[in-house]
Amino acid sequence: xxxxxxxPFGTLLLRDLKLAAxxxxxxxxxxxxxxxxxxxxxxxxxxxLKLLARVAGGILxxxxxxxxLLSLDRLFQGDFEDGSLEVIxxxxxxxxxxxxxxxxxxxxxxGLPLTLLSPVLALLFNxxxxxxxxxxxxxxxxxxxxxxxxxxxxxxxxxxxxxxxxLPLIILPLLAPAVIFGAGAVxxxxxxxxxxxxxxxxxxxxxxxxxxxxxxxxxxVRLNLGG
Amino acid sequence: xxxxxxxANPHNFMRLSGAVLPxxxxxxxxxxxxxxxxxxxxxxxxxxxxxxxxxxxxxxxxxxxxxxxxxIALCSLLSLVWRxxxxxxxxxxxxxxxxxxxxxxxxxxxxxxxxxxxxxxxWDARLTSFLLLLxxxxxxxxxxxxxxxxxxxxxxxxxxxxxxxxxxPIIKYSVDWWxxxxxxxxxxxxxxxxxxxxxxxxxxxxxxxxFATLWMIRIRTAIVERRARNLMQGAAA
Numbered sequence: 001x002x003x004x005x006x007x008p009f010g011t012l013l014l015r016d017l018k019l020a021a022x023x024x025x026x027x028x029x030x031x032x033x034x035x036x037x038x039x040x041x042x043x044x045x046x047x048x049l050k051l052l053a054r055v056a057g058g059i060l061x062x063x064x065x066x067x068x069l070l071s072l073d074r075l076f077q078g079d080f081e082d083g084s085l086e087v088i089x090x091x092x093x094x095x096x097x098x099x100x101x102x103x104x105x106x107x108x109x110x111g112l113p114l115t116l117l118s119p120v121l122a123l124l125f126n127x128x129x130x131x132x133x134x135x136x137x138x139x140x141x142x143x144x145x146x147x148x149x150x151x152x153x154x155x156x157x158x159x160x161x162x163x164x165x166x167l168p169l170i171i172l173p174l175l176a177p178a179v180i181f182g183a184g185a186v187x188x189x190x191x192x193x194x195x196x197x198x199x200x201x202x203x204x205x206x207x208x209x210x211x212x213x214x215x216x217x218x219x220x221v222r223l224n225l226g227g
Numbered sequence: 228x229x230x231x232x233x234x235a236n237p238h239n240f241m242r243l244s245g246a247v248l249p250x251x252x253x254x255x256x257x258x259x260x261x262x263x264x265x266x267x268x269x270x271x272x273x274x275x276x277x278x279x280x281x282x283x284x285x286x287x288x289x290x291x292x293x294x295x296x297x298x299i300a301l302c303s304l305l306s307l308v309w310r311x312x313x314x315x316x317x318x319x320x321x322x323x324x325x326x327x328x329x330x331x332x333x334x335x336x337x338x339x340x341x342x343x344x345x346x347x348x349x350w351d352a353r354l355t356s357f358l359l360l361l362x363x364x365x366x367x368x369x370x371x372x373x374x375x376x377x378x379x380x381x382x383x384x385x386x387x388x389x390x391x392x393x394x395x396p397i398i399k400y401s402v403d404w405w406x407x408x409x410x411x412x413x414x415x416x417x418x419x420x421x422x423x424x425x426x427x428x429x430x431x432x433x434x435x436x437x438f439a440t441l442w443m444i445r446i447r448t449a450i451v452e453r454r455a456r457n458l459m460q461g462a463a464a
Contacts, residue, residue, distance in 0.1 A: 152390055156370060156383045166373050170366040170387060173359045174394045177401035184405055201404070205397065216390050219307075223382040 008093040009101050016105035019078075020071070030067040030110045031117055037063040038121045049126040056125035057135055057186025061179050064114045064139055065172070068146045071110055072171075073164040075102055075154035076221060089225055095218035103144070103151045103213065111143030131189040138182040138195075138202055145178045145206040148213035155220040177205050237450045240313055244443045251440045258433035265426035272423075278342045283426045285335035287434040288328050289353075292360060295325030295438065299367070300392035303385035313446070315381035318388065319371055320445035324438060326364035333357055352406035356399045363391050 020027065041059050042052060079085035088098055118139050122132040153171035160166065185198035266283035275282075302318035305311040336354055337347040348354065370387055374380035 152386075156387055157373070159379070160373055162373075166366070166369050169362065169369055173362040173366065173398070174390065176359055176398050177394075180401045180405040201401070205401075208397075212393070216386055220383055220386050223379060223386075 008091050009097055012088065012093065012098060012101040013105050016102055017108060020105060020109035027109045027113045030070050031113055033070055034063050034067040034114055034117060035121065037066065038124065042125075053126040053128070053131075054190065056122055056127045057131065057138075057190070058179075058183040060118055060121055060125070060135060061139070061142075061183040061186075064111075064118070064143065065146055065175055065179060067114055068106075068110050068143065068150065069168055069171075071106065072147075072150040072154050073157065073167050075106055075151055076158040076217075077154070080158045080224065085221070086225055089221070095221055096214040099151055099155070099214040099217035099221065100210075103147045103210065103217075106151070107144050107147040111139075111147055115139040115143055127186075131186050134189045134195045134199070135186045138185045138199060141199060141206055142178045142182040142202050145202075145209040146175060148206075148209040149174050149178075151217045152213050152220070155217040155224070158221070159224050178202065181205060237313060241447060241450060244447055248440065248443055248447075251436050251443070255433055255436035255440050258429055258436055262426055262429035262433045265429055269422055269426055275343065278339060279423070281335055281339040282423070283430045285332060285339060286427065287431045288335060289332040289357065290431065291434050291438055292325055292328040292332050292357065295321050295328060296360070296364075296392070296395065299325065299388050303388035303392075306381065307385045307389070315385070316449045317442070317446055318385065319381075320449055321442055322364060322368050322371070324441055324445070326361060326368065328434075328438075329357055329361045329364060333361065350406070352403045355406070356402040359398055359402070360395065363395070367391070 038060060041055075041063075045051065045055070076085060079088065089095055091098075093101075115136060119132050119136055122135055127135065149171050150167075152174075153167045156170065157164075157167050181198045181202035185195040185202065188195045188198055262283065266280050269279065271277050272279040299318045299321050302311075302314040302321070305314040306318065333354065336357070340349060340351075340354075341347050367384060367387055371380050371384045374383055
């Protein structure tokens with residue numbers, strides 16, 4: 001393996017992934033939360049399989065966004081509190097790339113596992129094969145946007161003791177398009193139409209979010225570091 | 228640019244706004260009285276009947292809600308890019324006003340919805356995107372008050388305001404898309420009769436003047452508050 005200074009981006013990404021895996025399982029926690037929300041919904045709305053299939057796309061999308069939120073407040077905060085964020089900021093890696101590495105690490109440790117689990121939960125919601133595939137694809141395309149927009153919120157609140165409370169208020173309204181297009185794609189398939197338009201719009205939103213968020217996140221990390 | 232910075236100095240701003248304030252306040256009161264009188268004296272609409280009056284209260288509120296956010300975003304841009312010192316204060320002062328206009332738009336929309344659609348709330352595209360706008364205002368205000376260091380809070384809030392400015396058109400578009408997906412348009416396109424224009428524009432003027440008045444008062448209060456705090460710190464030291 002090459003020394004850290006030759007590939008700072010990869011090193012940081014690998015470090016964050018290791019931290020996520022070893023510090024009490026961010027992914028496992030998010031997955032359990034995801035599954036739990038999906039279990040509580042039928043208890044709340046009744047076991048009518050037709051109804052459940054109808055709302056599955058929306059419920060699972062909302063649940064996935066909420067689950068991804070759980071680990072977001074630690075995205076920069078841990079490194080900020082123990083001072084390693086300042087060291088990372090001094091490295092040759094641009095702060096924007098640091099933010100991108102953290103977004104990728106967050107997605108790989110929560111968004112991707114959530115996406116992989118979603119077909120199993122779709123099964124519990126009596127979702128057919130075609131809409132399940134669409135749900136899987138929409139989560140695969142859309143969850144990077146959740147991590148990216150979430151990173152903006154995480155960096156804005158990184159100096160707050162109780163940032164975890166204000167973070168959802170800031171980013172959930174901004175994530176409305178992801179939920180609309182993601183769950184909309186599933187509903188289009190249920191209505192016997194093609195989901196291409198919704199998935200395309202979702203991809204555009206996700207791409208824009210991943211492209212632009214690192215700049216906003218880096219700007220707010222900078223303001224929090226420069227006392 | 229020069230022009231913008233002439234009143235960046237709080238002292239200059241206090242002088243100018245102090246001179247302008249009585250006129251906007253009186254103008255707002257007059258326009259509001261005239262506008263409300265006109266709103267209640269128009270002939271009832273052939274479809275909507277008397278409820279057309281709500282239109283004159285509802286639509287300017289919605290316009291101001293969007294306008295205020297644009298004002299906040301522009302102030303944030305000024306503060307982030309050119310370090311304009313007063314624009315942070317101005318952006319913060321505008322936020323509760325924008326939230327109030329948004330809430331007013333939502334409430335009057337709901338009251339209008341009851342006679343028109345038979346229910347207080349429909350998941351109409353406009354109502355829904357306004358609800359999201361209200362939450363964006365709440366998040367913005369919460370971030371301002373959560374961060375203790377005022378300079379940091381100002382910059383964080385400015386970043387959030389700009390992120391929101393990029394995202395709000397996308398949210399608006401996505402909600403429109405979502406709405407046409409699951410139901411046809413519930414809003415009947417209604418072309419306004421000429422008789423409805425005078426009350427509408429008078430009310431729009433009244434709302435704008437009211438906003439200008441309240442905004443200046445809030446900025447002035449923030450400046451005075453900061454001076455008082457500095458004086459107290461000076462006295463304590």
